[in-house]
Amino acid sequence: MTPAINCAEKAKIFYKVHHYEHDKNANSYGEEAAEKLNLPASRVFKTLVVALDSGVLAVAVIPVSNQLSLKAMASAVKTKKVKMADPKAVERSSGYVLGGVSPLGQKRRLHTVIDKQALSFDTIFVSAGRRGLEIELSPNDLAAVLEASFDTLI
Template structure:
C-alpha cells in the first residue's frame, strides 16, 4: 500500500487500483499508463509540481491530462501568483515523498496548494498515480478535489 491508497481507503471513498508492468525505457509515464489501462489519454492525469515565484521551496501541485501540457500562466493565475516554473525533480521528490513518474496528488509528505484541470469534470472517474510507477488509482474528480483541498481551473492545454 502506498500513502495515496491509504488516504483513499481511510476516507472511505469509492476507488479502484490498477497495476501494470512499467517499462523503465518509456519516456511518457502518463501515456504508458493510458495505454496499459486501455484508457483515454484525456481521462488519465499526471501530477506535476511547480515552484511559485521561482522559489523551489514554495511548491504547488498541478493535475492535468496526460494528453496535453500544463499552461504555466494559467497555473500561476489559479494560484494567485505572478509566475510559476516547473519544480526541480529533486525538490518535487523531497516534497512529495514520491519518485518522479510516480508522484501522486494524494498522500504527499506536505500538503501543497493543488489545482486540478477543470476538464476532469468531463469524466465520472479519472486516473492519477497511486504513488509509484506502474500503479494508478481511479477515483472521481470530486473525491480527489475533497481529499487534496484542491481548486478546479483551466490549467491544461
C-alpha cells in the same frame, strides 16, 4: 499499499487500483499508463509540481495528453509566475519518485489545482504513488480529499 492508497482509504472514498507492467524505457509515464490500461489519454491525469515566484510549491493535476500552461497555473494560484519545480525538491516534498508522484498522500500537502477537464468524467486515473500503479477515483472526491480547486490549466 502506498501513501496515496492509504490516503484514499482513510478518507473513505470509493477508488479502484489498477496495476500494469511498467516499462523503464517509457518516454511518458502517463501515456504509458493510458496505453497499458487501454484508456483514453484524456482520462489519465499527471501530477506536476511547480514552484511559485515565492519559492513555495504547488501541484497541478492535468490530462497526460496535454501540457501545463505555466501562465494559467500562475493565475490559478494567484501569483505572477510559476516554473516547474526542481525534481529533487519534488521528490523531497512529495515522498515519491518522479513518474510515480501522486497528488494523494504526499508528505506535505501542497496547494493543488485540478484541470477542469477532470469534471467531464465520472472517474479519472492518477498515479497511486508508484510507476505501474494507478488509482481511479471521482474528480470531486480527489478535490475534496486534497482541498483542491478546479481551473483551466492547459
